[in-house]
Amino acid sequence: MKVATVQTSGGSRVVRVEDDGSFRALALAGVDMRDVLAGRAIDVAETVDADAVLAPLRPGKIVAIGLNYLDHVRESGMDLPGEPLIFTKFTSSVIGTGEPIIFDPSFATRVDWEVELAVVIGRTARDVAADDALSYVFGYTVANDVSARDLQLGDGQWVRGKSLDTFCPLGPWITTADEVIDPQALSLTTRVDGELVQDSSTGEMIFSVAEIIAFCSRAFTLEVGDVILTGTPWGCGEFATPRRSLKDGEVVEVEVSGLGVLSNQVIAPGR
Structure with missing residues (x-):
């Protein structure tokens, strides 16, 4: 699985990158990649329209x-x-x-x-x-x-x-x-x-x-x-x-x- 953080009109979202290049939300708005890594993701099965692909996460270190x-x-x-x-x-x-x-x-x-x-x-x-x-x-x-x-x-x-x-x-x-x-x-x-x-x-x-x-x-x-x-x-x-x-x-x-x-x-x- 490929997971990314994208910019949308409503803010950043953590998504799964599908084989066809589309994005599906892995979490609700406001949840970042470090939350997802910690197991706090919910696959909301929602297609996301992205304006840009951001850095996948801001590392702790x-x-x-x-x-x-x-x-x-x-x-x-x-x-x-x-x-x-x-x-x-x-x-x-x-x-x-x-x-x-x-x-x-x-x-x-x-x-x-x-x-x-x-x-x-x-x-x-x-x-x-x-x-x-x-x-x-x-x-x-x-x-x-x-x-x-x-x-x-x-x-x-x-x-x-x-x-x-x-x-x-x-x-x-x-x-x-x-x-x-x-x-x-x-x-x-x-x-x-x-x-x-x-x-x-x-x-x-x-x-x-x-x-x-x-x-x-x-x-x-x-x-x-x-x-x-x-x-x-x-x-x-x-x-x-x-x-x-x-x-x-x-x-x-x-x-x-x-x-x-x-x-x-x-x-x-x-x-």
């Missing part, structure tokens, strides 16, 4: 994993991590498909793309074993971990450079875990103005989804509605020759096989 793809480690020239490298993005950075990525070029100049598999937590997880970790997953979605490399690398820690407003496109919907047979066998791609710039597989992950959940849950509680970004593969603009950064008017499309395409245009006046 975003847990992000750095340097988790072998091909990305190779292109960056950094050392192979011995354990998952954890950072966060502020939830205020979340936007949906079709919304613009906005930044001021006088403030951030080296803005980069990162396609990622995003994991949506469906049950409270604390100190869980890797063998059982996937049972805590509600579903999967697509993320673009947009990064201001000049801020990220200049600060010495990554939070500010990865948390600017609009720097976490998420969506277009959540595909429930039962439809993803193996999260380590998904293809990931990024296109900028139609040009393929990232093309890899979750099979390149250093630490699997299950291992990441287990590792995180030993340190802190993962709650219903939390989102884990599991890392990006090779092909980031920062490590291209010559280096490439996003420019005003460009359209970034990130895709994970079977989970949908997330598309956002860049607005960076003067860039």
